[in-house]
Amino acid sequence: MTSNIPQRLDRLPWGRFHTLVVAALGITWILDGLEVTLAGSVAGALKESPALRLSNTEVGLANSAYLAGAVIGALFFGWLADRLGRRLLFFVTLILYAAATAATAFSWDIWSFALFRFATGAGIGGEYAAINSTIQELIPARVRGWTDLVINGSFWMGAGLGAAGSILLLDPSILPEDWGWRSCFLIGAILALPIMAMRAWIPESPRWLLTHGRAAQADAVTADIEGRFSAAGHRLGEPAAPGLQLRQRPHASFAEIAAVLLHRHRRRTLVGLSLMTAQAFFYNAIFFTYALVLTDFYDVPAGQVGWYILPFALGNVLGPILLGRLFDTVGRRPMISITFILSGILLTVSGLLFQQGLLDSRTQTIAWMVIFFFASAAASSAYLTVSETFPIEMRALAIAIFYAVGTGLGGVVAPFLFGALIDTGLREAVLVGYLIGAALMIAAGVIQAVFGVAAERKALEDVARPLCAMD
Template identity: 35%
Template sequence: MTGDSDGTGIKTVKTDLLARLDRLPFSPFHRKVLLVLTAAYFLDGLESTLYGGVLAVVAKVFKITSIESTLGLVLFLVGAAIGAELFGVLADVLGRKRLFMTTILIYGLFTALSAVSFNFISLTIFRFLTGVGIGGEYGAVNSALQEFVPPKERGKWLGFIVGVGWDVGTVIASLLSYFAISRLPISIGWRVAFLLGAILAVFVWFIRRSIPESPRWLLSKGRYNEAEQVVRYVEDLVKKQLGITELPPVQPEDVVIASPRGWTVAKKVFTLYPRRAISAVILNFSETWPYYTAFTLIPVFLISLHVPATVIPLYLVPVTALGAVGAFVIPYLADKVGRRPMAVVAYAVGGLLGLLMAYLYYIKALNLAGLIGMLALTYFFVYAAADILYVMIPEVFPTQLRAAAVGTAVSLGRLGGIIGAFVMPYILVSFKPLPYAALIAFTLMAVIMIIGAIAGVLIGVESKGKRLEELSTYK
């Protein structure tokens, strides 16, 4: 290993470590990393959908209006935005593993406290702090996933596992909230539902202990010996798991070593790659708006069609289940066709289908089955949009800024969910009748998602099949 410095504290070294990591065939080790770390998406999907599923019951228990009860969702999103930015920066400074071990504990603690809330104020505070933990997961988890998975497998597996993790979380949340509030006393059913998340968090924390620190992060900080140890450990493990004795030869390459400190990391995201950073924020904003606000609107639509509040979660199952199918199809095509074209398809088609659904609802051409069918088809693409953006964004930033870039995109992007959670109830209250309000709400959603499709083009780089070091460099 050789190196030189340009006098700015940024040093270039020639090493074969990262090439050795990327040459590895996909193995049980990679599957374990994917499954254990994408628990973050499972828990986010679980928490986001769970609160929507028990919203009507929470409003009854604490004697508040359905509009007031959405404050818990809003504060969850605010907490997620703060956690994403704060812990994203820290994951670039302190390491991936240290942060993804910490954030899962923060999530587990405060979702457990949500289950024992004694009034609505305490519930909203605990939901806010739960959001901090969930948001904090994104930077470290996304970065570690990108930095371990081989380039040729990255889009397919990351998109699929992330999407399925999220969607399985939403399906389980829908079923859990249904059984909890329909089979248990109204005062404790929703508490049991929240408690499950805390139990899962403890389980995930124990399994994550076996995941090593990212060798890319170690090398970027000049910790060569530790990076070498991790790469050698992974090489030996993969060869043993797959029964192979030799790996393809690789050549040393230049790798940048730098340690930006504190909030310099967040600033560098925009100064080094402004177009990518702005596009990443828009992609996240235009995905969180339809995703999070939908679970505020859908219960209102279903109640208007005389669906009892206790069975609303059951009607969300086909919507989230078809989202899981989208999580497989779109990422698979992204590895074949490209990230950018599939992002455009997911965002544009999702928005236009939502608009069509609202129009059919407005002219009273949809019965209950038709509404559920259109919602499911719309969210096939809306969920796929989330899958694509969490593949694209981490790929196009250097290791020194990767977690901060994800954290910043999630943090600012969650404003879509926060603003939408305020705007949607306002539209429902201000415009009558309900079908007219729905048409306005989903027209707005369509416009926002089409803006997201444009951002998918403007991000300016196609990352399909490329090594991370080919896509960006810290300067």
């Protein structure tokens, strides 16, 4: 069969439909930011909680459980998203997230807390796979890079919300000591409810329908999307001639997926793994233990940690917004390399200043704001890279694989490692962790500079030919 659906989707002007897609699906990163920030902000409260009384190492263990859940959830739900469709899975994963984070509020010991954090992570990991693939397939090529970076950067809007919420809810004059941190985790479950209604308006990806032999349904969905623009007064003109020839075929097998990753696109695999592993270690090592550094080395009260996270979150939000356009104009390869390498250099400098005792709580926060202005764009570009450089039939699973391996190698280990390093009370030990993170970022930036793909302003089918495409 032949189709012009990709060209029809890419020619659309930005409209209310795209805004709805970004709002309803991009909320995933806000929820993840909320979860990660709450976990960091309430670390001190978890140590003081009469019910839990966690050590620094146990706080790190619980955070690692969250990330391990995200790894397994991404793989399982990513596999299902490629087989059953994007739309079904972004409802299933959201329900799992809401139920698990609500259960976290009622934890009674370290093991129940870690279990519920694991389940929460599984929901978020599944969201990553289903949502990233859907957004890539619905957003026009000319703004795909900037949109993806801004959506991923919205993680820090959730971080700011979590920080502000923790300031209020951890105040013992407002809530009893053991109920402040519990209320923090209920925020995410409450926010998930209206998102269900918003997602009811998002259709299945026409590109997914097309490559799964459902051409008539794909055409109907695309026509409905075009009708929304026509009703809003946009003149779309005649659609482009069919430019994509496809053959109907069953789902991609694991052997075929392995062949794509290890042979056909092995350089892209190297780039994706390098970027995802580096940013996962970099972010999770520092942010999951942010509160511990402030409380243990700068004597910041646990209830005041949120005030320090707010400016940090602001720098992370502004990075993708202000730098994102350059990824569509200057190009993917130079911008991804620059942001990764610069982030590593800046972390090295700030780590040495920390080790020498030349920073206080405010200057440490300023240093992290500057570092993560660039690192936020870098981390977001890692997700952009793995979601647009592999064929559509395996896109969600590819995202899941790179997220899982990157997070497994760089993310699950990092919070536990840094928690143990902070427990030593030695600045020199913490510096070692910072230098590891910096080295990973610089190495990933160099690999991107050599092997990266110039995917800016190109249709997804031109960046990575579908497996069912006919030459």
